[in-house]
Amino acid sequence: MYGPAMRFGVQQTISRDGIKMKIVLQHLTKRFPNRSKNAPDVIAVNDFTFEIPDGKLVGLLGPSGCGKSTVLNLVSGLMKATDGQIFFDDDDVTRIPAEHRGVGIVFQNYALYPHLTVEKNILFPMENFKGEDRLSKAEMKKRALEAARLVQIDTLMDRKPAELSGGQQQRVAIARALVKRPRVLLMDEPLSNLDARLRLQTREEIRRIQRETKITTVFVTHDQEEAMSISDLIVVMKDGMLQQIGKPQQVYDCPANLFVAKFLGTPPINVFHGRVSGGRLYVGEDVILRVKDVPDQEVYAAIRPEGFQLDANGHLKCALRGVEIMGRDVSVVASHPALEGEQLRAIIPSARNLDDEAAQVRFSVNPEKTLIFSKDTQARIDAELS
Numbered sequence: 196m197y198g199p200a201m202r203f204g205v206q207q208t209i210s211r212d213g214i215k216m217k218i219v220l221q222h223l224t225k226r227f228p229n230r231s232k233n234a235p236d237v238i239a240v241n242d243f244t245f246e247i248p249d250g251k252l253v254g255l256l257g258p259s260g261c262g263k264s265t266v267l268n269l270v271s272g273l274m275k276a277t278d279g280q281i282f283f284d285d286d287d288v289t290r291i292p293a294e295h296r297g298v299g300i301v302f303q304n305y306a307l308y309p310h311l312t313v314e315k316n317i318l319f320p321m322e323n324f325k326g327e328d329r330l331s332k333a334e335m336k337k338r339a340l341e342a343a344r345l346v347q348i349d350t351l352m353d354r355k356p357a358e359l360s361g362g363q364q365q366r367v368a369i370a371r372a373l374v375k376r377p378r379v380l381l382m383d384e385p386l387s388n389l390d391a392r393l394r395l396q397t398r399e400e401i402r403r404i405q406r407e408t409k410i411t412t413v414f415v416t417h418d419q420e421e422a423m424s425i426s427d428l429i430v431v432m433k434d435g436m437l438q439q440i441g442k443p444q445q446v447y448d449c450p451a452n453l454f455v456a457k458f459l460g461t462p463p464i465n466v467f468h469g470r471v472s473g474g475r476l477y478v479g480e481d482v483i484l485r486v487k488d489v490p491d492q493e494v495y496a497a498i499r500p501e502g503f504q505l506d507a508n509g510h511l512k513c514a515l516r517g518v519e520i521m522g523r524d525v526s527v528v529a530s531h532p533a534l535e536g537e538q539l540r541a542i543i544p545s546a547r548n549l550d551d552e553a554a555q556v557r558f559s560v561n562p563e564k565t566l567i568f569s570k571d572t573q574a575r576i577d578a579e580l581s
């Protein structure tokens with residue numbers, strides 16, 4: 196029923212020049228009908244169009260409930276799209292059931308079989324291969340060992356999941372997904388159950404494995420730092436809508452709108468009510484920068500925490516609230532009448548020139564770390580600041 200291209204054939208190998216696959220989403224939409232009379236339908240994914248290039252790791256990022264898992268479930272085939280199409284290379288897989296799409300899925304909760312050993316857990320998906328994909332016992336064992344080596348759990352093959360750490364269990368889950376030689380690897384918050392240190396280590400592992408196998412991978416997370424550090428490209432979502440897709444640094448430096456700017460970066464960007472008037476950028480009464488070719492208007496002026504410099508003659512005058520020494524850097528907490536939130540956070544290399552008893556602190560502002568957004572649309576205004 197499905198041509199050879201639609202099955203993950205036994206010829207494919209987990210190798211450096213391995214399986215590559217472009218994923219194309221076109222106007223993909225998922226609508227969940229309302230459950231009660233007065234409630235509107237939920238549009239979990241709204242007219243998604245983007246392309247994930249061959250062999251890349253893409254981080255799908257956004258706040259809870261924005262539709263990340265739904266996108267993943269649509270790509271995997273576990274859920275049917277209401278509208279739109281999904282292509283793996285040139286194959287339209289929109290109506291192909293999950294088991295014929297050749298995807299490997301790794302979930303947050305590992306979903307290992309507790310009564311089976313690590314080896315048997317990894318062997319399990321291959322035992323369901325049918326027809327020409329069927330493998331001999333020896334071949335299955337060889338493949339299981341190859342996948343286990345890749346994720347560095349080959350010495351734990353006889354253990355049961357309960358005898359493994361969380362990180363090791365997640366590696367078994369990854370090996371089990373890889374052993375099918377998937378065309379696409381889908382990971383839904385795979386690190387959420389791990390503690391901070393293991394999370395860091397496992398995300399580096401995932402990056403290494405993805406680089407080695409070059410399997411096109413979609414990685415869902417709500418943790419912007421995780422997405423930024425691991426991904427070739429990030430896709431930022433909000434309320435089912437695509438906000439921006441790009442390289443992590445590019446999205447951080449040139450966010451499409453205020454939502455994306457606020458979502459990326461820790462500590463978060465500091466947002467002020469501002470205005471452009473006569474080629475100057477005002478924050479309250481303070482003129483903080485010059486602006487070229489932007490008509491007079493109300494704006495949001497947003498400054499990254501690393502964009503402030505202590506400067507006795509600086510134009511941004513803030514009330515000093517506190518100084519936090521963080522080891523390598525110093526965080527200056529301050530307030531300003533035009534600030535959108537309660538306090539701003541400036542990260543500076545040293546507080547040597549700062550009197551932490553002073554009532555006021557003055558900053559000059561780095562134009563490269565300052566962004567302006569339309570008050571009406573919240574879209575970024577591409578402005579030359581100096």
Ligand code: ATP
Pocket residue numbers: 227228237238239257258259260261262263264265266417
């Ligand atoms: P999280 O990070 O919290 O897992 P998410 O970004 O993965 O969130 P989804 O699980 O994709 O979000 O959900 C997107 C929206 O669709 C949410 O508003 C959710 O309540 C809704 N939703 C998900 N599944 C269903 C369903 N079966 N029926 C109705 N609404 C649903």
